[in-house]
Amino acid sequence: MSLSHALLGLLIVEPRSGYELTKAFEADIGRYAWQAGHTSIYPELGKLAEAGLIEVTHEGARGSRTYAATDAGRDELRTWLLRRPQQSKVRNEDVLRMFLISALEPADAITMLRGIAQHTAAGAAELRQIRELNGPATQRGPAGFGLLAAEFGLRQFDAIHGWAQWAIEQLEATADGSQDGAAARSVG
Known part of the structure; x- marks a missing residue:
């Protein structure tokens, strides 16, 4: 952009x-x-x-x-x-952090993930409030400007929050020595 x-x-x-x-x-x-x-x-x-x-x-x-x-x-x-987005250079600090999370001790990784879960839950709550106050995202003009983007952001926050919760469960299960049980829970 x-x-x-x-x-x-x-x-x-x-x-x-x-x-x-x-x-x-x-x-x-x-x-x-x-x-x-x-x-x-x-x-x-x-x-x-x-x-x-x-x-x-x-x-x-x-x-x-x-x-x-x-x-x-x-x-x-x-x-x-x-135009279809063309990414010649990819620089996404959040995704890089996710690639490097395994370099942390499990307790630190869980702390980091809990912070992500809290941040995304708060962001999602804020965008839900914006959506409720401003009506449908289909409005054109100044009143509807940004509502589609707010919905996009809300869905991103929800997806990242769900991923962070899942990752915490995986790390906690590994720390407890019950990785097989966690894998079975995530599939079923």
């Missing part, structure tokens, strides 16, 4: 000023998907305008500008969203 595509998406949903875009990145987008501050947002807005992907629709007091996506900007975002 790139900052330019995030900005295009926000501006397609509704025209905004650089200040309003910065606030959006301080809220859910920055918390869950992509962080950016005003020092990177404002220069990127200039590049997008220069490329004809956005335009200034209103100039206000003290030089504030409201931006909106152009048809070319809409086309660019659509092309980017529909």
